[in-house]
Amino acid sequence: LPTRVRILAPARLRARLAWSLTPLTVPAAPPAPPVPRRTPATARAPEPAAEDTALRTPPPHPEGARPPRIAADRMPTHVAIIMDGNGRWAEQRGLPRSAGHRAGNVAAREMVYGALEIGLRHLTLYAFSTENWQRDTEEIAAVLEATRRELDEGPVRDLDVRQRWSGNPGKLPEELVRSLLREERRTRARTGLTLTVCLNYGGRDEITRTAAALARAARAGDVDPDLIGEDDFARHLPHPDMPDVDLLWRTGDEQRTSNFLPWQATYAELYFTPGHWPDADRRDLWQAITAYGRRRRRHGAAPLVSPRKPAVPTRPE
Template identity: 65%
Template sequence: MVGDDPALQAAYLLCRARTKQQDPAEYALIQLVPAVLRPACWALWTAANALDDLADDRTAESEERAARVGEWISALDHELATGTSTDPIRLALVDTAWRWRLDISQLHNAMTLVQHDAHGRQFTDWSSWRAWGRGNLLPWFDQVRDLFDRAGVAVTLRLDRQDVYEQFLDGVRLTDILTDLSADLAQGDLLLPGQSLDQFPGSADDLEQRRWSPSTAGLITDLTGLARRWVTQPALTRGMHPGLATVLDTMADLLRAQLDAVSAAGPTLFHAPPRPSFVTTARLLAPARARAALAWSLTEVTVPPPRRPRHDTVLTQRPRAQRPAFRSPPPHPSGERPPQIPVDQMPTHVAVIMDGNGRWAQQRGLPRHEGHRTGRSAAYEMVYGALEIGLRHLTLYAFSTENWKRDDEEIGTILALLHQELREYPLEDLDVRVRWHGRPDRLPQDVIDLMRMRESSTRDRSGLTLTTCINYGGRDEITRTATALARRVRSGQLDPDLISETDVAQHLPQPDMPDVDLLWRTGNEQRISNFLPWHTAYAELYFTADYWPETDRRHLWQAISEYTRRQRRHGAPLTAVVSHEPQQP
């Protein structure tokens, strides 16, 4: 579905032709997804390949190749703002971003890596190799995941299976390198880690000379076996939509067939890319097409909405003043504006325990879960109020590890509301970076996946950082931190006698979260309830009697105003604080 614009139709047809010609296996996989999603997949794949082609063009010097990649990225940045392009591949990518409301700013780092690749790459160990490969692949795969989510089909990948997901992509990258070994060697590139080459003495020299030897034969056998293990990940598609599972399972089958071809190539591996036979490929694809067609026929897939400008979609990190404006928060119905707080008196981080939802509902003869439903409006109000007053960090305590003790209906309603909020995402047009803090254990897979997707799509925003604590416990956080420190001590990387507060802070699950300046709790209770114990060590505590559904942004402003009247001493005598701090108005 690309509309009636002839230039746009031609752009997508070019992407389709490029995909089919340059990577028939990728094209076959895209044919397994619903037809409405295929043009976007062609555009994403072709754009990634076009950048690789610019970086690999050996008719130009490395500096010129890097400059061309940089120009391509800069042009895309400008075109995303205007919604059009004179380059057909970028035109298809821009249209995909606008049409599906994709935030492709997360591709910036991956594209920059390609620009660096123009100067050549060498890897000493598997760790640096993985960082490079994942930096290249993960953002593009995440775009496809976001695309499916926009179409109403969440790609369920549990956070506790993140290592499975990443290892699968390691297998994709290694298979690709082994397949293209002849082309890379011809260009003087050897994209294998020295750690692996060292296990087979002489293999590096033999590869550079394209000489088949016992060392190179042993190396190829070892690497194909490793790639085969990485792409064979049964847990990857467990619990996933059957259509998506078919695509990924077929992808794994095709990768294994490709590795069989690499193993069988012998010395010819140095002269031409090996490919599976037509019969082998057809044997894998025929049943996959039937399974995918059946799965998608039973699924309602959302068609792309009308094109709307994506003013927040940029690739480069511009100075804040030069970035396109986000939507301003809606004004408070009363017309009241936030107080003017001097910058040096503003808290950096406010954390809120949103208490009293259930009691608010019970006072009105309603089920407890109706209080949580009503409390959503108060949460939005706090975000609006934080943006208006200029707060940098707001953390909301939504669901604790202890909340699993509550009634099943109440828990189910809370999780259903979370899922609805994450899918509808009414904060999308605001300058808000979204983060989740907590454990994946016991949370529904679709909620986890949506949280991860929202984190990824907003990670480059620089306004308010909104952290939602879901399935979070403070003691659990400290226990996990102690476990991480113990692992480093056991590995010899850390001296237990020299562990400092800085070491502890760096091993927290959210090491970049600033200390809490103000902890506010509603609901007429005066305790912190296992909430951010490390970060609230020096927080000002503020308790109010209002139940959470009764609050709005003005209560946040009152809390911040109260904070400005507190003396922040951090253990210093009052006279010292008075002499060094500006006087309160």
């Protein structure tokens, strides 16, 4: 693997540079004659073949752990996770950083299993940020290749999981973008967990592109600039149906949100843990959700507290 990465990384980086200078179009499968006019919709990805409707259930935890019972009014709808500490986990064990990212993919599967078992509706994972391009080229190539392999061969493909991604496709390898689009289309009818993987994602970049889309809508006369509200902005986000984040969890002993979902996570409960991401499993997700259920969310409102009765002074005997 190190030899393969060392040989392929420079070529992938050159391809990435060429890709960033070219508008993104993913060629569709050749249509039967007569050839229809190509549209942006057909250029995104070929229509997938019909999938097997027999979906698997998540494998049980190796130690037989079962999810806790969470009251419906204490259950978050959307959990977002910053999967931090892969490289440090590997370095502490004398391994290349790429080994940490492979172990991190196993932990990500565990979170999907745990989310399905506890009944979570939305799970969003921060896999690669717009700032991560500053890292070593071999590490970047390893992260992106591991993500593509997980999409093409990973066990999540056969679960009741609707997969989609969020981020800027501009710098991503074409092969990875094709895999992302294919899985989005193949799983779009699934009704279980919605799993969003953030790749080449930056919160400020998302807000900037959304503002540009809203400006184009205003120029076209679709919205009145003087009457634009939060709902108008939300409708122009890449995933307008994504609910607000209820719980934002970060591993790796860091306590910041790092440009992750700033619009959606405005009122998220923050949860930080010291362990590195590859050491986490579904039990850690259940623990985070349990901790969330003990919090009182007010969204700026005053807490509902019964008025205290004044203390009655006691007469000394």
